Amino acid sequence: MAKNKAPAQPKVQAFADHHVITPPNTLKHAIRRVIDRELDDPVARAEQALANLSGEFKTWMRSECDRLSAAHTVTLKKGFDTQTRGELFRAAHDIKGDASTFGFPAAGAAAESLCRILEHAPDLDAVPPDLIQHHIDAIQAIVREHNTIEKAGVANELSARLRAVADDYLTVVNRDRPDHLEMISAPSIAPKE
Amino acid sequence: MFRIDFNKLRFLVCDDNPHMRRILRTLLHSFGAREVYEAEDGATALEMYSHYVPDIVIADWAMPIFDGLELAQMIRQPDSKGNPYAPIIMLTGHSEKRRITMARDAGVTEFLAKPISAKGLYLRIMSVVAHPRPFIKTKNYFGPDRRRNTTVAYIGPERRNGGEAEVLQQPSLLDKARVTG
Numbered sequence: 228m229a230k231n232k233a234p235a236q237p238k239v240q241a242f243a244d245h246h247v248i249t250p251p252n253t254l255k256h257a258i259r260r261v262i263d264r265e266l267d268d269p270v271a272r273a274e275q276a277l278a279n280l281s282g283e284f285k286t287w288m289r290s291e292c293d294r295l296s297a298a299h300t301v302t303l304k305k306g307f308d309t310q311t312r313g314e315l316f317r318a319a320h321d322i323k324g325d326a327s328t329f330g331f332p333a334a335g336a337a338a339e340s341l342c343r344i345l346e347h348a349p350d351l352d353a354v355p356p357d358l359i360q361h362h363i364d365a366i367q368a369i370v371r372e373h374n375t376i377e378k379a380g381v382a383n384e385l386s387a388r389l390r391a392v393a394d395d396y397l398t399v400v401n402r403d404r405p406d407h408l409e410m411i412s413a414p415s416i417a418p419k420e
Numbered sequence: 421m422f423r424i425d426f427n428k429l430r431f432l433v434c435d436d437n438p439h440m441r442r443i444l445r446t447l448l449h450s451f452g453a454r455e456v457y458e459a460e461d462g463a464t465a466l467e468m469y470s471h472y473v474p475d476i477v478i479a480d481w482a483m484p485i486f487d488g489l490e491l492a493q494m495i496r497q498p499d500s501k502g503n504p505y506a507p508i509i510m511l512t513g514h515s516e517k518r519r520i521t522m523a524r525d526a527g528v529t530e531f532l533a534k535p536i537s538a539k540g541l542y543l544r545i546m547s548v549v550a551h552p553r554p555f556i557k558t559k560n561y562f563g564p565d566r567r568r569n570t571t572v573a574y575i576g577p578e579r580r581n582g583g584e585a586e587v588l589q590q591p592s593l594l595d596k597a598r599v600t601g
Contacts, residue, residue, distance in 0.1 A: 237505070237555075245580050247565075248555040250505040254475055257428040258550055261421055269426070273450035273538035280446055287439045313484070320482050321437045324513025324534035328443065335535075342513075415515040 284329035288370050291325065294318045295338075299363050307351040316345045322366060333382030334369040337362055339415075340390040347397050347407050358396060365389055424549050426452035432474035433458050434465035434491065435511070436483045440536075444478060444511075447538055451545075462486035466494055470502050476548060478541075481512035481519070488512065489526050496527035498562045505555060507548035507564075511536060527563025529553070556580075 235251035298315040305311050319341045326335030341362040348354050369382045394411065401407040431453055433444045441458050448456050457472050459465035463485045469477065477495065479488040486494075492508050507529040512519070515533040523531050530544040553564040558580070 242580065244558060246557040248557060250552070250555060252552055254429065254507075254549045254552070257425045257475075258422055259425055261423045267423075269423070269451045270538045270542050273447045273542070276446050276450040277443065277538060280443070291439070317436065317482050317484070320513050321440070325437065325440060327535035329439075339513075410516060410518060413516055413518070 281330070285370075285373070288322075288326065288329045288331055288334070291318070291322050292334075292367050292370050295322060295366060296363060299359070302359075303356075312345060312351060316342060319345065319362075331370055331373065333386045334366050336383070336386035337365045337369065337389055340386070340393045341366075343397060343411065344393050347401060347411055349400055349404065349407075353400075354396075358393065362389055362393075422546075422550060424451075424546060426545075427454050429453060429475045429545075429549070430455040430472060431457065432465060432468055432472065432477045433479075434460075434462065434477065434483070434488065435480040436460050437480070440480065440511075443536060444541075447536075447541055450538075451542065462488065462491040462494075465491055469495060469506075473503060474506060476545065477506055477508045478511055479508060481510060481514050481523070489522060489528075492523070492526040492528050496563050498557055504562070507552070509541075509544050509548065511541075524566055525561065525563075527561075529564050 237251065238249040240247040240249075295315070295318040298311070298318045302311045302315055319338045322338035323335050323342055326332060326338060341359065344354060344358065344362070345351065365385050369385065373382075397411050398408065401411065426448065431448055433441055433448070433456060435441050435444065435458075438460070441460070445456050445458065455472075455474075457468050457474065459468050461483050462479075465477075465479065468474075477491075479491055481488040483491075488510055492510070495502070495506065495508065496504050498504055508527065509530045509532060510523045510528045511532045511534065512523075513534045520531050529548050532540050532544050555563060556565050
């Protein structure tokens with residue numbers, strides 16, 4: 228009976244204050260050479276599969292909005308603590324990340340503005356309640372009235388104005404916190420639409 | 421020209437959002453992957469990581485219980501019984517330079533900012549499969565080599581002593597994250 232081959236060990240080079248470790252390449256078996264004219268295009272195939280899924284995006288976006296609204300309702304009842312702030316942030320953050328994929332980029336921009344408030348306001352209980360409420364309402368409206376206001380450019384305008392108001396607020400309340408001011412003004416590396 | 425046989429790779433997807441998990445599953449299956457395991461929080465992902473021994477981990481950042489950053493730190497334990505070397509692709513709505521640096525310092529291999537695209541995901545997977553980087557272990561870091569290029573204009577402190585610079589010529593994580601895909 229053949230013995231099991233021992234797993235390959237990492238190659239380790241020791242230096243004065245660090246080690247360089249080259250693990251065995253366990254994934255190289257998944258690489259294959261193909262001829263240039265091979266017709267199969269995995270990216271195009273995946274894009275088509277995503278397009279086939281897009282019929283569900285509006286329903287998904289609505290459920291994301293419901294989750295955001297529910298999280299906001301809890302903060303109104305209980306105030307902000309680690310848990311309630313975390314849930315509201317995650318709900319807004321998911322919309323920020325997913326909305327463009329689902330076809331609602333302006334909702335994503337409004338959600339990003341809300342995330343910035345939740346992340347950089349020094350005292351969430353001191354944030355004007357209307358500032359948060361208007362973000363929630365705007366995201367809901369952009370999704371609910373998608374066909375009308377998105378086409379008219381109102382959605383982008385709404386998100387941009389909310390962002391401007393939120394940034395003004397964050398600049399004032401962080402005037403003694405240079406690290407936060409720097410983060411607030413730092414450009415995003417997220418791909419543009 | 422090279423292609424990846426996705427059916428030979430095992431993926432672990434970790435995201436608390438069921439819609440994003442569905443999108444990732446759809447993309448990976450379309451690429452040809454058959455084995456895609458899913459976890460909805462960091463704790464479950466860590467359990468599944470030990471149990472299924474995935475080839476590649478795709479993790480969100482913001483998750484309940486413990487987040488994607490903590491998950492990466494737990495996987496990158498050099499003395500653990502499990503595999504500390506699996507590539508980790510962080511897929512996240514966080515898109516600030518500071519976050520990319522934090523992810524890099526936690527041992528994340530590649531960073532992909534949402535919104536997700538099929539091309540962006542494919543390129544990150546291709547990168548970790550076709551161009552694996554050596555790991556560096558210091559007293560306060562264990563993870564893929566963070567040096568991706570050299571610059572003669574560098575004037576900061578040399579943090580590694582006792583050997584030649586081990587540098588792979590690759591775009592920085594920040595530059596790669598900026599790629600629209």
